[in-house]
Amino acid sequence: MTGSEESPSFRLAYVPGVTPAKWVRIWNERLPDIPLTLVQVPAAEAPELLRAGEADAGFVRLPVDRTFFSAIPLYTETTVVVVPKDHLITAADEVTLADLADEVLFHPLDDVFDWDAPPGEPAFERPATTPEAIELVAANVGLLVVPQSLARLYHRRDLTYRPVVDAPQSGVALSWPEEATTDLVEDFIGIVRGRTVNSTRGRTTTRSADQPPAGKKARSPEQRGTRQKPAAAGSAGRGRRAATGGGKPAAKRGRPRRRS
Structure with a gap:
């Protein structure tokens, strides 16, 4: 986490041409107690700024050094x-x-x-x-x-x-030092990816299959058991015969035989 434990903050770098306003607005709505500071930096200087730890993440122009940085490509410009x-x-x-x-x-x-x-x-x-x-x-x-x-x-x-239809193009990405993927970086990644506030993918921690979501009680093994499918039409009679232990169909009733 960036800064002291008492007063965490998040520093976001961005290069000229990038407009981070909508992501900053969502951050302020979701994390009002954690200030986000914007740091404008020339495109050529952005990688060194992130390497030096002067920002937690940044909107940069591609390419970046993928041996050091993680990057999420966002769009390619005309x-x-x-x-x-x-x-x-x-x-x-x-x-x-x-x-x-x-x-x-x-x-x-x-x-x-x-x-x-x-x-x-x-x-x-x-x-x-x-x-x-x-x-x-x-x-x-x-x-x-x-x-x-x-x-x-x-x-x-x-x-x-x-x-200019056949000119090279410039791509923009969210990038950060891979070894500095903090909880706040994960939070910002979730915002940029459009995840909702209730999404569990915003942080690195995961929930096991048997652990219930927050606010819900765990179900017993019997409650988690497989529900039986309804019997198909015409099978009810077979089920009753099996329950009585008979197994053989009842004899057909015919005409009474005459006594000799």
Whole structure:
């Protein structure tokens, strides 16, 4: 459990583009006595933050080091190209990387894509951050390919975006150090997975088959015995004959024989 036994807390990291509000709201409803602290962190720094124990879990961008972290993939984002509103690309509903081949594309140092080879013409320099690259796009000196959530996060009225159908995509996951899977981490996993407040899967403890749910009495072995199925139609008579020990069917009554 994070923090002291008297005042536990939960620290949740999240990278730009992720909106954890709905999960935080559910946490506050279910665990009002345990404060949840949000820690915003650049995508590239999230793994080291979790390694250092500065957060209990985090919404991060994939991939992660699966030899150290556990991860629950949540969703994969649409990739878009950010352009000025008067750019020719806005005439199309979607584009391909080939459509961007002759465009200057910024590749910021905090880029979240693992490009084999960045598309387009290289810019004169690499911006340090995505927000700086957005400012350069607004200055009409190049374009930027990002996950859709980042295009929305850094939205400007003079910019728009279009989907890039064949570009790499960025996935988001809930991740935490595997050896630090605490009860509070299990609680948050249950919230993210959509489990109800009464679900027994939120914690690591399990209940044996003979242990009753909370608030219910255990049944005796006789009460747990197999219930007999109702007798099939026409079998009642056979059951009565078996009970009397006869076993043979009664003789048929025929016409009386004449005396000689």
